[in-house]
Amino acid sequence: MAFEPNEPQEKIKYDEMRIYSDEELNNYTEEELKNFKTKHDTPMCDDLESGPWPSFVADAKREALHRRKLADDRILLSAETVEDTLGQLEDSFVDGETHWKHGGIVGVFGYGGGVIGRYSDLQEKYPAVAHFHTLRVNQPMSKFYNTDFLRTICDLWEYRGSGMMNMHGSTGDIILLGTTTEQLEPIFYQMTHEMQQDLGGSGSNLRSPSCCLGRARCEWSCIDTQDMCYELTHYYQDELHRPAFPYKFKFKFDGCPNGCVASIARSDMSFIGTWKDDIRIDQDAVQAYIAGDIAPNGGAHAGKDWGKFDIQKEVINLCPTACMWMEDGKLMIDNKECTRCMHCINTMPQALRPGADTGVSILFGAKAPILEGAQMAVLTVPFMKCEPPYENIKDLVEKVWDWWMEEGKNRERLGELIQRWGLPKFLEVIGLPPMPQMVTEPRSNPYIFWKAEEVPGGFKRNIEDYRVKHMR
Amino acid sequence: MPTLEFEGNTFNVDEDGFIDDFNNWNEDWVKYVKTTEGIEELTDEHWKVITVVQDYYKKNGIAPMVRILSKVTGFKLKYIYELFPSGPGKGACKMAGLPKPTGCV
Ligand code: HEM
Ligand code: HEM
Ligand code: SF4
Ligand code: SF4
Numbered sequence: 001m002a003f004e005p006n007e008p009q010e011k012i013k014y015d016e017m018r019i020y021s022d023e024e025l026n027n028y029t030e031e032e033l034k035n036f037k038t039k040h041d042t043p044m045c046d047d048l049e050s051g052p053w054p055s056f057v058a059d060a061k062r063e064a065l066h067r068r069k070l071a072d073d074r075i076l077l078s079a080e081t082v083e084d085t086l087g088q089l090e091d092s093f094v095d096g097e098t099h100w101k102h103g104g105i106v107g108v109f110g111y112g113g114g115v116i117g118r119y120s121d122l123q124e125k126y127p128a129v130a131h132f133h134t135l136r137v138n139q140p141m142s143k144f145y146n147t148d149f150l151r152t153i154c155d156l157w158e159y160r161g162s163g164m165m166n167m168h169g170s171t172g173d174i175i176l177l178g179t180t181t182e183q184l185e186p187i188f189y190q191m192t193h194e195m196q197q198d199l200g201g202s203g204s205n206l207r208s209p210s211c212c213l214g215r216a217r218c219e220w221s222c223i224d225t226q227d228m229c230y231e232l233t234h235y236y237q238d239e240l241h242r243p244a245f246p247y248k249f250k251f252k253f254d255g256c257p258n259g260c261v262a263s264i265a266r267s268d269m270s271f272i273g274t275w276k277d278d279i280r281i282d283q284d285a286v287q288a289y290i291a292g293d294i295a296p297n298g299g300a301h302a303g304k305d306w307g308k309f310d311i312q313k314e315v316i317n318l319c320p321t322a323c324m325w326m327e328d329g330k331l332m333i334d335n336k337e338c339t340r341c342m343h344c345i346n347t348m349p350q351a352l353r354p355g356a357d358t359g360v361s362i363l364f365g366a367k368a369p370i371l372e373g374a375q376m377a378v379l380t381v382p383f384m385k386c387e388p389p390y391e392n393i394k395d396l397v398e399k400v401w402d403w404w405m406e407e408g409k410n411r412e413r414l415g416e417l418i419q420r421w422g423l424p425k426f427l428e429v430i431g432l433p434p435m436p437q438m439v440t441e442p443r444s445n446p447y448i449f450w451k452a453e454e455v456p457g458g459f460k461r462n463i464e465d466y467r468v469k470h471m472r
Numbered sequence: 473m474p475t476l477e478f479e480g481n482t483f484n485v486d487e488d489g490f491i492d493d494f495n496n497w498n499e500d501w502v503k504y505v506k507t508t509e510g511i512e513e514l515t516d517e518h519w520k521v522i523t524v525v526q527d528y529y530k531k532n533g534i535a536p537m538v539r540i541l542s543k544v545t546g547f548k549l550k551y552i553y554e555l556f557p558s559g560p561g562k563g564a565c566k567m568a569g570l571p572k573p574t575g576c577v
Contacts (some may be wrong), residue, residue: 103574105488105562109510112559119487131487203561203576204538242559244538244549248576410537411575 006234012195014148019155020074027069028062036065039080040087044094060086063163074159078128081162081178088126106133106181108188111241114199115184131180132162135187136173136200138233138240141226142213143168152195160187170266171250172210173200198237204411205243209233211253212260214273220345221255222273222358223386229253231390232397245401246408246417256354257342263363263377268414269400270363270377271386271393275355278335279344285351286311286331296347315344359385362396364426365415375415378423380430382437396430403429478504488562490572494529497569505567510557518555518567521545525560525568535561535570 028036038061048057064082067075078084088099104117116134123130137153153174157163162178169175179187191197200208209232212218214225232251233240239249252263255273263270288294289309295302296309311331316324323337324344331351333344345352362384363377386393400414403426408417418426427434452458473484473492481500484492489508491497502522506514524544528536538560542549549560556563561573 101487103572105490105566105572107558107562109557110553112553112561117488238550242549242553243561246537246539405539410534 006231009196012148012152014151017152017155017194019159020070024070024074028065033062033065036061038064038086039083040090042086042090045086045090057086060164067158067163070158075163076160076183077162077178077180080128082164084120084126084128085132085162085164085178088120088122088129091122091125100132104133106184108184108199111199112243113201113203113205113241116202117181129178132178133181133184134178135161135176135184136169136171136202136208137176137191138198138200138208139168139172139174139210141211141230142216143172144213144216149195153191153197156187156190156195160190169200171200171207173208199241201240203243204245204247205241205249206236206239206245207248207250208240209251209253210261212255214253214255218255218260219349220258220342220354222275222354223253223255223271223360224388225253225255225261225271225273227388228271228386228390228393231388232393235394236397239401245405247411247413249401249404249414257340258346263366265366265376267366267377268364269397270366271360272363273358274340274361274383275358276383277355277357279333279338279355280353281331281333282351282353283330286348287329289348289351294348294350298349315347318343359383360393362393364400365413365418367413367415371411372416372419375419377415378418379438380423380426381432382435399430476504486572488566488572490566491569494569494571497526501569502567509563509567511555511563515555517547521547521552521555521560521564522568525564525570529568529570535565535573 042057045057049055049061060082064080064086067079067082070079072079092099099121101119101121104119106117107113107115114136116136118132118134120126120129120132154163157165157176160179160183161176164177166175166177176187188199191199209229211225211229212221214221214223216226229251239245249269250267251269251271252261252267253271254261254263257272257274259265259272263272285294289296290311292308296314311326316326319338320341320343321337321339323334325332335355340354345354360381360383361379362381363379365375366377367375381396384392384396404414404417407421408414412420423438424434427438473486475482475484479500481498481504483496483501483504486492489505491501502514505511511518521541524541525535528534528540528544536544538549541547541552541560541564545552547555552560552564556567558566565573
């Protein structure tokens with residue numbers, strides 16, 4: 001099914017929106033580039049132009065030259081922004097320390113986040129990066145673009161920013177790197193009024209959700225990650241733009257356990273597609289793999305000779321639950337013992353497919369080390385159906401938020417709150433009974449809490465009654 | 473640190489327009505910040521938020537969490553944004569003379 005946006009979308013036509021002419025966009029020659037000297041000497045940066053990997057220094061120099069050759073009134077920031085960035089970076093390489101000042105609070109009216117303010121601590125030396133604020137721009141799901149959109153945003157950013165970007169931030173946003181405070185509202189105005197494009201999240205709020213490319217280009221996607229990510233991003237715009245939480249909160253959506261957007265490690269609420277019926281087997285294709293007609297793993301190991309494909313060795317013996325075997329030349333799977341790890345499917349994509357009865361597992365609490373140590377998400381909802389408009393998912397999200405917003409301490413991630421209060425309390429909050437699937441192993445210590453009502457007679461005891469039987 | 477003059481006052485501010493010291497706050501500061509934070513008219517409700525933020529800061533040495541600010545003032549977050557378009561941090565705390573919010577903003 002083709003993707004349907006929630007609201008009518010105007011097609012962005014670059015020809016109508018463009019700021020620069022073709023001549024301006026191609027305003028230098030390779031010859032000029034070779035002879036181009038940047039404003040500051042940057043020997044350590046220059047070193048990073050060698051080697052086969054695309055060099056960010058080389059790219060920055062192209063941009064620096066390009067900006068030098070644009071007319072003064074064709075860019076609103078200094079033409080030397082890129083060169084001063086390199087200059088300050090060089091100083092940092094030499095000193096081994098950062099030259100950005102602490103923090104920075106800037107933004108646009110109506111929102112409490114979306115812009116990361118930053119100021120240089122070497123403003124006299126590098127005036128063009130005295131202000132160097134970063135805008136987070138909410139990316140389209142799975143980062144599919146057309147060139148009209150990209151060219152339009154590039155023109156806007158060349159004109160009102162540094163021309164440098166990060167495609168994309170780890171959370172997912174398009175990152176526009178470096179502009180001044182005065183430019184923030186005009187950029188925001190143009191993005192919203194002319195491009196139907198909003199900012200992403202920053203601060204103690206819902207950050208920009210992101211997803212794997214899902215059904216757009218992957219036969220394993222058990223859920224429509226893009227639709228779900230888009231729907232929840234729209235539905236929770238308020239929570240994204242106006243920080244109301246004890247700390248940041250992230251959603252990520254993986255279509256299957258392969259985890260191409262790493263939701264299990266990088267989101268407070270991780271959605272991972274799965275299935276609960278049987279793996280679909282095409283026995284003819286299994287035979288084709290065995291015969292060597294189809295390369296295993298889609299040819300992923302073609303770079304080295306690993307010998308002829310051996311289904312026993314490469315699939316059956318590697319199944320973590322040992323629930324596969326060959327019988328009369330047929331591949332058999334005991335699906336009730338399968339943990340849906342994806343290994344066999346990954347190895348023989350043309351022979352095996354996830355089941356058809358699909359949904360999501362929901363895991364909570366992943367976070368980076370600060371403060372209480374790194375956490376991956378903990379499986380909490382083993383399986384949940386998930387169809388538009390995702391009412392059941394939204395219900396769950398809101399139960400979690402209500403609790404965390406009330407009980408979470410200042411700057412306490414959900415994962416830390418769950419640790420502090422315990423998983424049983426969290427299960428109570430979201431209204432799920434405890435299940436064996438929620439733990440890797442039962443606890444080994446005996447510090448077990450009981451509720452008063454679970455203990456016959458409760459906790460109120462009188463020592464006098466005890467003394468009747470046990471003398472002091 | 474830049475200084476700025478406003479109605480006979482001199483304020484030291486940082487690049488984000490936050491005042492250097494809570495003790496240098498006065499009502500003229502509020503009138504000045506109003507001009508940069510998209511506020512047309514200062515109402516009793518603005519003052520209520522400012523007073524709550526200041527009282528909390530004097531007592532606890534930190535700005536209140538958004539949730540606490542909402543609870544004590546009785547204003548929903550949406551309404552706080554109506555009062556202070558830059559929000560409780562950049563808007564209200566700046567006006568109230570509190571130190572600049574920090575962390576992963
Ligand atoms: C002033 C301080 C900070 C700044 C300017 C900052 C900036 C950023 C930026 C620009 C991104 C990328 C956003 C995106 O991809 O959309 C990011 C991601 C991230 N930040 Fe920060 N950050 C700060 C502090 C912190 C702190 C204190 C932590 C940990 C407690 C943290 C943890 C992370 C993590 C884990 C990610 C990646 C999230 C992901 O993989 O989805 N950051 N940060
Ligand atoms: C001089 C002081 C103490 C001595 C000589 C002592 C001795 C012992 C001994 C011999 C055991 C049995 C160990 C076993 O099962 O192999 C024991 C168990 C235990 N002791 Fe102590 N103990 C002392 C103080 C304390 C204190 C102050 C506490 C707690 C505040 C305590 C808590 C326990 C507990 C919880 C057990 C385990 C009971 C069980 O397994 O059911 N003991 N102690
Ligand atoms: S997570 Fe699964 S469904 Fe999504 S792109 Fe990766 S392999 Fe495909
Ligand atoms: S998905 Fe994993 S657990 Fe299930 S049968 Fe395949 S290899 Fe075994």
